[in-house]
Amino acid sequence: MTSDVTAGFRNVVRIYQAVAGEVHALRGVDADFPRGSVTAIAGPSGGGKSTLLSILALRDRASAGTVTLFGADVTRARGPALKTLRRTGIAWVPQRPSHALFPHLSALENLAQVARTRGRAGGLEPGAALEMLALSHRAGARPGRLSGGEQQRLAVAAALTHAPDLVVADEPTAELDDENAERVVRALTAVAAEGTTCVLSTHDSRALSRLPRVLHLRHGVLSAERAGAEVQEADGRVRTAAAVIDSAGRLQLPPEALRLFPGRRATVRIEGGEVVLRAPDVNLEARS
Ligand SMILES: Nc1ncnc2c1ncn2[C@@H]1O[C@H](COP(=O)(O)OP(=O)(O)OP(=O)(O)O)[C@@H](O)[C@H]1O
Numbered sequence: 001m002t003s004d005v006t007a008g009f010r011n012v013v014r015i016y017q018a019v020a021g022e023v024h025a026l027r028g029v030d031a032d033f034p035r036g037s038v039t040a041i042a043g044p045s046g047g048g049k050s051t052l053l054s055i056l057a058l059r060d061r062a063s064a065g066t067v068t069l070f071g072a073d074v075t076r077a078r079g080p081a082l083k084t085l086r087r088t089g090i091a092w093v094p095q096r097p098s099h100a101l102f103p104h105l106s107a108l109e110n111l112a113q114v115a116r117t118r119g120r121a122g123g124l125e126p127g128a129a130l131e132m133l134a135l136s137h138r139a140g141a142r143p144g145r146l147s148g149g150e151q152q153r154l155a156v157a158a159a160l161t162h163a164p165d166l167v168v169a170d171e172p173t174a175e176l177d178d179e180n181a182e183r184v185v186r187a188l189t190a191v192a193a194e195g196t197t198c199v200l201s202t203h204d205s206r207a208l209s210r211l212p213r214v215l216h217l218r219h220g221v222l223s224a225e226r227a228g229a230e231v232q233e234a235d236g237r238v239r240t241a242a243a244v245i246d247s248a249g250r251l252q253l254p255p256e257a258l259r260l261f262p263g264r265r266a267t268v269r270i271e272g273g274e275v276v277l278r279a280p281d282v283n284l285e286a287r288s
Pocket of ligand 1: 018023024025043044046047048049052
């Protein structure tokens with residue numbers, strides 16, 4: 001692994017011991033997360049996304065395989081070394097963001113505390129981080145007074161204040177409207193441009209369509225990196241966007257593709273191993 005790679009997984013396995021038996025959440029995952037990249041981990045519910053992120057953020061341990069972080073093997077890191085890596089090198093934005101926030105401090109004080117105890121060169125000043133996530137008007141509110149979406153944005157703002165080498169965010173846009181989801185993606189892309197490596201899990205087609213690198217995790221297996229769907233824009237340019245298929249077979253199209261289906265109906269043709277979706281011919285539909 002070169003120093004251009006912040007983190008790497010080699011044949012990582014995670015087995016949970018549950019009452020009903022063993023759950024194989026990760027079944028030999030290989031992945032590299034290059035420095036300054038933003039990677040989305042997509043895939044169906046239960047596919048292993050949170051497990052992968054928890055191991056990457058050193059919140060959980062692999063049952064087998066090797067995890068490398070900042071050029072060192074951290075698979076069995078423990079004690080003060082583990083604590084230091086977690087505190088200074090990694091910002092963790094959990095699925096329930098209240099777990100990452102100090103409940104007795106206001107939003108602004110939360111960020112000031114992060115800046116004081118973990119902030120590094122390049123970290124945003126707390127007021128600027130609040131502004132970037134459109135939270136300036138909530139500066140005086142404690143996390144318990146914030147909505148789920150505001151807590152989520154505050155946890156992302158804390159990561160911007162921290163400016164770590166690695167940000168790991170579990171579903172950071174799950175509770176957000178389009179505008180705020182866009183703010184979070186923009187904020188993560190901005191810190192990545194400064195050299196921070198960002199890895200997030202998401203089902204969110206809005207986030208997926210904006211991120212250049214998407215890894216798909218299904219039943220604990222990472223499929224080959226997929227560039228996503230190609231979308232032809234009105235001007236004839238073809239651009240690539242990712243789409244997610246859930247376990248029931250429902251396909252979530254990125255907004256650019258959705259615009260091609262104003263009636264929200266499609267004909268599906270399977271052709272030489274490829275699936276072609278077309279908006280139905282309205283006149284033919286009316287006759288049938
Ligand atoms: N602590 C645990 N004990 C037992 N099984 C677990 C535990 N945590 C997760 N699992 C199981 O491991 C598998 C992967 O779960 P994980 O939460 O990583 O998936 P996910 O892709 O993040 O799902 P979601 O999108 O719903 O959050 C699932 O089958 C889940 O039930």
